[in-house]
Amino acid sequence: xxxxxxxxxxxxxxxxxxxxxxxxxxxxxxxxxxxxxxxxxxxxxxxxxxxxxxxxxxxxxxxxxxxxxxxxxxxxxxxxxxxxxxxxxxxxxxxxxxxxxxxxxxxxxxxxxxxxxxxxxxxxxxxxxxxxxxxxxxxxxxxxxxxxxxxxxxxxxxxxxxxxxxxxxxxxxxxxxxxxxxxxxxxxxxxxxxxxxxxxxxxxxxxxxxxxxxxxxxxxxxxxxxxxxxxxxxxxxxxxxxxxxxxxxxxxxxxxxxxxxxxxxxxxxxxxxxxxxxxxxxxxxxxxxxxxxxxxxxxxxxxxxxxxxxxxxxxxxxxxxxxxxxxxxxxxxxxxxxxxxx
Numbered sequence: 001x002x003x004x005x006x007x008x009x010x011x012x013x014x015x016x017x018x019x020x021x022x023x024x025x026x027x028x029x030x031x032x033x034x035x036x037x038x039x040x041x042x043x044x045x046x047x048x049x050x051x052x053x054x055x056x057x058x059x060x061x062x063x064x065x066x067x068x069x070x071x072x073x074x075x076x077x078x079x080x081x082x083x084x085x086x087x088x089x090x091x092x093x094x095x096x097x098x099x100x101x102x103x104x105x106x107x108x109x110x111x112x113x114x115x116x117x118x119x120x121x122x123x124x125x126x127x128x129x130x131x132x133x134x135x136x137x138x139x140x141x142x143x144x145x146x147x148x149x150x151x152x153x154x155x156x157x158x159x160x161x162x163x164x165x166x167x168x169x170x171x172x173x174x175x176x177x178x179x180x181x182x183x184x185x186x187x188x189x190x191x192x193x194x195x196x197x198x199x200x201x202x203x204x205x206x207x208x209x210x211x212x213x214x215x216x217x218x219x220x221x222x223x224x225x226x227x228x229x230x231x232x233x234x235x236x237x238x239x240x241x242x243x244x245x246x247x248x249x250x251x252x253x254x255x256x257x258x259x260x261x262x263x264x265x266x267x268x269x270x271x272x273x274x275x276x277x278x279x280x281x282x283x284x285x286x287x288x289x290x291x292x293x294x295x296x297x298x299x300x301x302x303x304x305x306x307x308x309x310x311x312x313x314x315x316x317x318x319x320x321x322x323x324x325x326x327x328x329x330x331x332x333x334x335x336x337x338x339x340x341x342x
Contacts (some may be wrong), residue, residue, distance in 0.1 A: 009108055011048060011051065012051075013051075014051055014054050014055050014058065017051065017052060017055035018055055018058065018059065020300060022034040022037065022038065023038060023055070026038035026039075027056060027059050028054075028333070029137060029288040029289075029332075030332050031331075032331060036226065039136070043060065053132070089271070094308060095278040097279050114141045114146075116178065117310055128164065130160040130161060130162065130174075131160065131161060131162075131163055132158055132159060132160035132161070133145075133151065133153060133155065133158070133159050133160075134153070134157065134158040134159075135153045135155055135156065135157050135158075135177075136155070136156070136218070137155055137156050137286065137287045137288040137289075138155050138286060138287050138310055138311070138312060139155055139310070140152065140153065140154055140155060140264065140265070140267055140309065141153050141312055142150075144309070145159070145161060145171075145173070146165045147165055147171055147183065147184055147186065147190075147192075148184040149171075149181060149184045149192065150181070150182040150184075151179050151180070151181055151182075152179060152180040152265045152285070152325055153177070153179050154177060154178035154179065154264050154265075154309075155177075155179075155285070155287065155310075156177055156285055156287075156288065157175070157177025157178050157179055157259055157284060158175070158176045158177055159173050159174065159175045159176075159177075160173065160174050160222055161173045161174070167186070167190070168188045168190060169190060170190060170191045170192055170193055171191065171192045171193070172192075172193045172194075172195065173192075173193070173194050173195070174194075174195045175194055175195070175196060175210060175212050176212055176213070177211075177212065177213060177285075178209070178210070178211045178212075178213065178264070179209075179210060180207070180208070180209045180210075180262065180265055181194065181203075181207060181208055181209075181210065182206075182207040183203050183204070183205050183206055183224075184205065184207030185204060189204055190204075191203070191204060192204065192205075194210055196210065196212040196217040196246075197212055197215070197217055198212075198216075198217035198230070198246035199217060199228050199229060199230045199244075199246060199251075200228070200229045200230075201219055201226050201227075201228060201229075202226060202227040202228075203224065203225075203226045203227075203228060204224075205224060206221070206222075206223050206224025206225060206226060207222045207223045207224065208221045208226060209222065209261055209262060210225075213285055214241055214281075215247070216246065216247045217243070217245070217246045217247075218243060218245035218246065219238070219243070220243045220256050220261050221238045221240050221241065221242050221243075222240060222259075222262070223240055224240070225237065225238065225239060226238050226254070227296065228244055236251075236253065241255050241257070242254075242255060242256070243255070243256045243261075247322075259273065262308070263306070264309045267308060267309045267310040268306055268307070268308065268309055269282065269306070269307045269308070269309045270305075270306050271303050271304055271306075271307065272319075273302040273304055274302060274303055274304070275299065275300050275301065275302050275305075276293055276298060276299050276300070276301050276302075276303070276336060277289070277293065277299040277300065280293060280299070280336075283312070283315070283334065286309065286312075287312045288336055289312065289331075289332060289333065290332060290333050290334070291333075291334045291335075291336065291337050292333060292334070292335045292336070294335075294336060294337040294338060297335065297339055298325065298337070301324070301325075303319070303322065305318070307319075313329075316329050316334065319336075320337070324339055325337060325338055325339050326338075326339055
């Protein structure tokens with residue numbers, strides 16, 4: 001059920017967003033109206049973007065740690081929240097609103113996470129004080145960084161970077177998702193470093209594709225040369241056509257002979273004996289929609305072909321056109337079953 005948001009409300013605190021039903025629907029991508037309204041509101045209120053980003057980061061952390069929060073931590077965090085509300089930061093007396101337990105938990109856990117984050121994280125792209133570029137589900141966007149480096153962002157991706165880039169200093173970006181970089185050379189040959197969860201990529205001027213999602217990181221070098229750095233390990237120098245992938249605590253180096261990995265930059269997905277299980281993961285990453293496959297045997301069926309990367313409905317229709325299986329599609333779930341069972 002969609003709950004109408006009072007979009008004229010003046011959201012001044014992170015807690016205002018976290019305690020709002022429709023903001024949670026927008027965050028979880030479970031209601032089309034909420035997505036449209038909040039996307040529009042964020043566009044019309046750019047001065048609130050930093051608060052929105054902080055709320056999103058907190059909710060992401062909450063999802064990861066929700067199951068392990070014990071009642072003692074919750075009570076302590078809730079007490080901190082109450083103290084924050086009554087700390088005198090408001091220009092008028094605070095209005096006390098009784099919230100459902102889950103909303104209190106979101107806000108309280110948010111305060112808890114702020115404390116944890118204050119200690120410092122190695123992976124800093126979640127630092128909302130940094131400028132960033134981001135795409136929504138199903139969106140591919142081309143942008144330029146402050147130094148002129150060209151970036152194409154795949155769906156559901158984000159890169160952040162320092163507010164000020166100085167000549168003669170290393171240029172750094174942090175990535176979550178997938179992006180293609182064409183790094184601009186500088187007169188002083190400043191290094192350009194892309195940080196992922198698994199390794200750091202050091203370049204001067206080159207083009208490459210990098211992925212950092214769900215515990216897996218990879219890079220395919222198109223032009224130039226890059227160095228891969230991991231703590232305590234020897235650096236790896238890549239040449240064009242090399243691919244390095246990190247998963248399950250192991251690094252693999254192989255050669256890529258085709259440019260299929262760049263098809264997404266032209267809003268295409270190229271499948272070559274891709275299993276439905278792999279396709280399900282791609283759909284979830286790109287569109288935020290869960291895919292349920294009838295059984296394990298069906299999940300191992302493969303598909304080959306070219307499908308759209310920026311239109312989920314068209315992608316589903318392309319799958320249905322194969323006439324090998326049936327698909328039921330709602331806003332939040334795609335169910336794939338054997339054709340013979342329908």
